[in-house]
Amino acid sequence: MKHEQMDASSIASAVTSGEVSAVEVVSASLRRIRSLEPRLNALITVIEEYALERAAHVDGQVSSGCDPGPLAGVPVVVKDNMCTRGVRTTCGSRILDDWEPPYDAAVVELFERAGAVIVGKSNMDEFAMGSSTEHSCFGPASNPRDISRVPGGSSGGSAASVAAGYVPIALGSDTGGSIRQPAAFCGVHGLKPTYGMVSRWGLVAFASSLDQIGPFGRSVGDIALAMDVISPQDFRDSTCSRRERPSFRDGASNPAVKGMRIGIVREFLDGPLDPSLKRSIEEAASVLVSSGCTMVEVSLNESASFGLPCYYIIAPAEASSNLARFDGVRYGFREEAPDLVSQFTRTRSYGFGEEVKRRILTGTFVLSSGYYDAYYLTALKARKMICQEFDRAFRSVDVILMPAVPSLPFRKGELLDDPISMYMSDVFTLPVNLAGLPGMTVFTGLEPSGLPTSVQLVAPRWQDRRLVECASVIEERFGCPPIAEGGAL
């Protein structure tokens, strides 16, 4: 089997046993990147030399009898908003286009400690604001299942890297759906953990009450493996919980779904939804029922009605505050000016792209005097109601089964001039962030057009393991996502 077709645990076993070297595996990954990257633009930076050094280090550990860790020699990609010491971390923005952080993000440390080899930093919507990876100052990324279409966003480069077989695992961040929506568009699995499950130390903040890091993979087993590696507690992130973590790998290999009550949300199925995605929900429900689950109808009327406006007030408000730090003083790009305020203004005006400016201005407006109560405060109350609505739903069900996206991947440029329609593509994912819940996109197949279908699973806070248990059962029926070759235009 070619290295790019192997899952992460098979690679790690083969490297640890000496059957294959980490250098061979990483070289194969880099060859795959070189061959497809001109068409996909999934990566902002390829870290070739460093990756081969790291791989040689892993091989050295194996030959000296040390255990390199559960991701021994596994090539991985991390989104370009996660700090990598000495390797530029751009957030897809001109304002950080040559910034090299002086430290590694916690998840980067954890991946490397587990033997993983980072081969690239993935393309993304600038500062994670977008749903198509078209808002990147490094150019748009393409969907490897059909390069005329977007890979979703904002972690589109990470999803595309996994779908195209660059790597078996990639990391993304998810503020309103930025893991689950591109996973659905590229036809891979993607998990957004419970808020507080994974340390965000070294993640460049977008909206701090919503951001969370999680993995993409082509098998549920790899998602589970990545989660076991990246979820330890970390005192450096004050929002990272001290709770004991579950064993995700155990959940993936021993799924105990019998007796689980699965919620079906009528509001989401009766609204605008591609027929193929509605069919996926019905088929996944049938698979779960045949594994001993029962289906229960639940209502999420407030999430369906108010989730989108609530999110597009709260997230830009937090972004307007978080992005105030980009002023050309301490890091990144600076546009010189005769006085300090002009320097701030010129730097930010040139350094930020249009979508980021739209969100900063929206956030500033909803927080400004005279409008705060009408918009921001109301949105915070609506958020509370959405949390309470999910709490009520989870009194009668263990997991909710719902769509991840309303449509199949749209064409590049199709929604660029219509930001509100672009925002609608996150309608099923962002209520999950507002309530701090774990959610997972699970691949369910390819349409005759080659475009992927999926479902989303949502669990109560800290019950992330249930997601991989249900996902394993669904994967058993639909199979793992095949590698995409970056075809069609």
Place this chain on the structure above:
Amino acid sequence: MEIDRKIVERAATLSRIEMVPDNVETMVRFFQDIIGHFRILEKCDTTGVDPFSTLEDEPCPLRGDGPVRWDIGDEALDSAPLREGRFFRVPAIGSEEGPDEA
């Protein structure tokens, strides 16, 4: 409430973002659309609901109350567009002079 240039220009000034006239018009149209969408929240009966502040099941974990040495000052300063010794170099507030004279 009517969204006009004045509202957009005020938000831009507060955000320290300069807007050329064409962009102001585009942003006014965007504000009209998105704020029109926000009005859906007028149908949300929030009477007696406290605003969301944190996820209550999870008190903020505290780290040990002791000094921690973070000796990356020089590396952090290396990221600055302009530094002088142990300081970030910027132009003076309100100065008409360039950064060299600040």
